Amino acid sequence: MDLGIILAYAPSLLAGLVYTLQLSLITALPALLLAALLAWIRLRGRQPLLQLLARGYTDLILGLPLLVLIYVLFFILPEYGLTLSSPLVGVTALTLYYGPYLAQVLRAAFAAIPPGQFEACSALGMSRWQSFRHVALAQALPVALPPATGLFIGLLKDSALLSVVSVEEFMYAAKQAISESYAPLEIYLAVALSYWLVTLAIDAAAAAWERRLTRHRIH
Template identity: 40%
Template sequence: MGLDFSVVPEYAHFLWIGVVWTTVLTVSAALLAFFGGILFAMIVLYAPRLLAWPTRFFVWLFMGTPLLLQLYLIYFGLSQVGIDVPALVAGIVGLGLHFAVYNADVIRAGIVAVDPGQNEGARSLGLSRAQSFRYVIIPQAVRSVTPPLGNNLIALLKDSALVSVLGVAELVHASQLAISETYRPFEFYITAAALYYLLNLLLEAGLRAVERKVEATR
C-alpha cells in the first residue's frame, strides 16, 4: 500500500501532546539528575563511610541494571508494598535517578580535578566548608565537565521514550495511540523519529550556547 503521510496532520494533536509531555519528562528528570548527581558525588567523596558505602552500592546498582527494569520496579514494584506512584512521577524519578548516578561519576571527577588551593583560599577568606563547596568548588567542577553532562542530557531525552511502557502520553505513546486508530505504524513512528531529531537539534543548540558561555567565564 505504500506510505501515506496524509493521515498524520489529522492526529497532530496527539503528537503535540506527546512532545509536551516528553519535554516535561526531560526537563524534570534532568533537574533531578543534575542535583542528584552533585549530591551523590559529594556523599561518595566526603561523607562518612556509614553513608558513603550505601550510596556507592546504590550507584553501582543503578549503573548495572537496565533503565526499563528500574522503571518497572518503581512503578509496579512499589505498588505491591503499598506505595502508589503516579506514572509520570515514576518516569521522572526513574529517569532522574538513572542519570543522576552517571552525572555523579562525571561531577566527582570534576571535583577531584579542582585545585585544592581553591578550597584553601576560600576558607582563608572566611567561607565555611559548605560555602566553599557551594560558591567555589562545585561551580568550577561543573564548568569543567559541561560537555559530558550535556551528553547525558541528550541520552536522557532519547531514553524518555521508555516511559511509554508506564502509560505516560509522551511522544512514543502518543504515536501508538494514533496508530491504534489509523493502523499506520510507519508513518507515525517516522514522524515521531523526526520530532525526536528536532528536539535533539534544539537541545544541542542550547548546550552549545551554554558551553560557549562557560568558556567565556574561564
C-alpha cells in the same frame, strides 16, 4: 508515504512531545539534587556507612536496565502496599536511574580542581560558599556541562520507555496514532525527526552556554 496522516495526527503527537519535554525537565531537578548529594558523599563524606551506601547504590544502578527499574516501581511496589501513578513512576524511575550517572560527572569535574585552590581561598578569607561559587563551580561547570548535556538527552530519549506503563508521553501518543491509522512508517518517521530536532536544539543551547562560560578563560 502519506503526509496527510502525519498532519492529521500532528496535534496529538505534538501534545505527546510537549509532555515528554515537561516530564524530562521536571525530572532533571531531582536528578541533579540526587547527583549532588551522591557526589558530595563520595568526595567529602566522612561517614564510612554513607560512603558504602552511595557506592553500592551507584554500582547497582550502573548495572541495572532502566526498564527493570520501571517495572519494579510500577508492578512490584503495589504488592507491598505502595502504588504510584504512572507519571510519578516515570519521574521516580528516571531520577533514580540518572542521578548516579550525573553524580559521576559531577564527581569527576570537582575532583579535577587542585586542592591548593581551596587553600588559597581560605587564606584570602573567602567563605566556603564564596569558594564554591567563584572557584569550584566556575571551573567544574564548563567541564561537567558537555557530558551532563549528553545525559539529559539520554534521559529525554529514555522517557519513551515509560509508554509501557501508560505514561502519555511522545511514544505513547505515537503508538495510539499507529493503532488508529495503521501507518507506522509515517508516524515513526515523524517521531524520529522530532527527537532528532529536539536533541539538536538542546545540544546547540548547551554549546552556546559552554562558550559563554569559557569566554574569559585564558588558554
